Amino acid sequence: MVLAELGSKINHALRNMGTASVVDEQALDACLKEIATALIQADVNIKMVKQLRDNVKRQVQIEDLAAGLNKKRVIEKAVFSELCSMLDPSTEPYELKKGKSNVVMFVGLQGNGKTTTCTKYAYANKRKGYRPAMICADTFRAGAFDQLKQNCTKAGIPFYGSYTETDPAAIAQAGVDRFRQEKYDLIIVDTSGRHKQEDALFEEMREIEEAVQPDCIVFVIDGSVGQAAYDQALAFKKTVPVGAVIVTKLDGHAKGGGALSAVAATDSPIIYIGTGEHIDQFEHFEAKSFVSRLLG
Numbered sequence: 001m002v003l004a005e006l007g008s009k010i011n012h013a014l015r016n017m018g019t020a021s022v023v024d025e026q027a028l029d030a031c032l033k034e035i036a037t038a039l040i041q042a043d044v045n046i047k048m049v050k051q052l053r054d055n056v057k058r059q060v061q062i063e064d065l066a067a068g069l070n071k072k073r074v075i076e077k078a079v080f081s082e083l084c085s086m087l088d089p090s091t092e093p094y095e096l097k098k099g100k101s102n103v104v105m106f107v108g109l110q111g112n113g114k115t116t117t118c119t120k121y122a123y124a125n126k127r128k129g130y131r132p133a134m135i136c137a138d139t140f141r142a143g144a145f146d147q148l149k150q151n152c153t154k155a156g157i158p159f160y161g162s163y164t165e166t167d168p169a170a171i172a173q174a175g176v177d178r179f180r181q182e183k184y185d186l187i188i189v190d191t192s193g194r195h196k197q198e199d200a201l202f203e204e205m206r207e208i209e210e211a212v213q214p215d216c217i218v219f220v221i222d223g224s225v226g227q228a229a230y231d232q233a234l235a236f237k238k239t240v241p242v243g244a245v246i247v248t249k250l251d252g253h254a255k256g257g258g259a260l261s262a263v264a265a266t267d268s269p270i271i272y273i274g275t276g277e278h279i280d281q282f283e284h285f286e287a288k289s290f291v292s293r294l295l296g
């Protein structure tokens with residue numbers, strides 16, 4: 001994973017500072033500059049990088065640190081905690097509830113891995129004891145329903161869709177009604193990721209959201225989307241109340257940093273990451289352990 005490179009660059013910056021004869025403001029600035037460069041190279045949103053830099057400086061107050069204190073250690077801790085808070089918004093993700101039909105709607109642009117992720121999410125929760133079912137509310141892309149059907153069949157998950165109905169909100173509603181009646185406790189609504197006009201896509205998301213009143217909306221973003229990720233995430237968040245993020249394709253050459261910015265844009269936590277095409281290449285995400293792993 002290219003993100004591992006980011007980790008080693010940050011570690012390098014911290015180590016370099018440790019070899020400075022005095023850890024003063026100048027040494028801290030040099031270290032933070034090196035870290036900022038590494039983050040920007042990994043496509044982390046520039047505003048977020050600046051914020052991280054300012055916050056570390058504010059947290060450390062290097063000139064006021066008591067003599068005898070291990071300054072390098074204080075700085076390392078501040079960098080760690082700021083990286084964590086960059087990835088950890090104050091909001092908690094929606095927790096699935098047993099004994100009710102949880103409705104989870106997935107949104108994101110085409111090609112980001114939405115349908116694959118819906119299946120992975122269904123499968124991961126099936127293994128936890130839920131009874132998932134999936135709905136294809138994408139009538140724009142020919143073949144979308146077939147793809148979902150194929151994924152569901154492989155994973156042994158019931159599905160709903162239509163080859164004739166053209167209104168995705170109507171399909172979503174009918175599917176949710178049916179699976180509610182059949183007492184499925186996790187109903188997943190997969191949506192379209194493309195339209196002739198972008199506005200029409202967002203309008204459609206709004207209509208589906210209104211029709212099914214989801215308990216949670218998950219925004220799916222490809223880890224290799226660079227600086228554009230922030231605006232993309234923001235556009236969805238402005239349209240529908242996104243409550244969680246899943247970053248996909250963190251296995252390949254993805255720099256990852258752009259997609260991590262979706263957290264700030266949506267003020268929503270990352271709940272899983274996709275690490276391959278296979279159904280179980282899916283990892284639960286927790287900011288602290290991710291940053292610990294990143295920094296080795």
Ligand code: GDP
Nearest residue numbers: 110111112113114115116248249274275276277
């Ligand atoms: P959608 O258009 O957003 O629904 O995207 P799809 O689910 O059809 O996925 C697009 C492509 O990305 C497919 O070839 C998937 O197999 C692939 N894909 C999805 N998630 C991952 C992932 O985590 N890692 C890798 N390597 N490929 C993925």
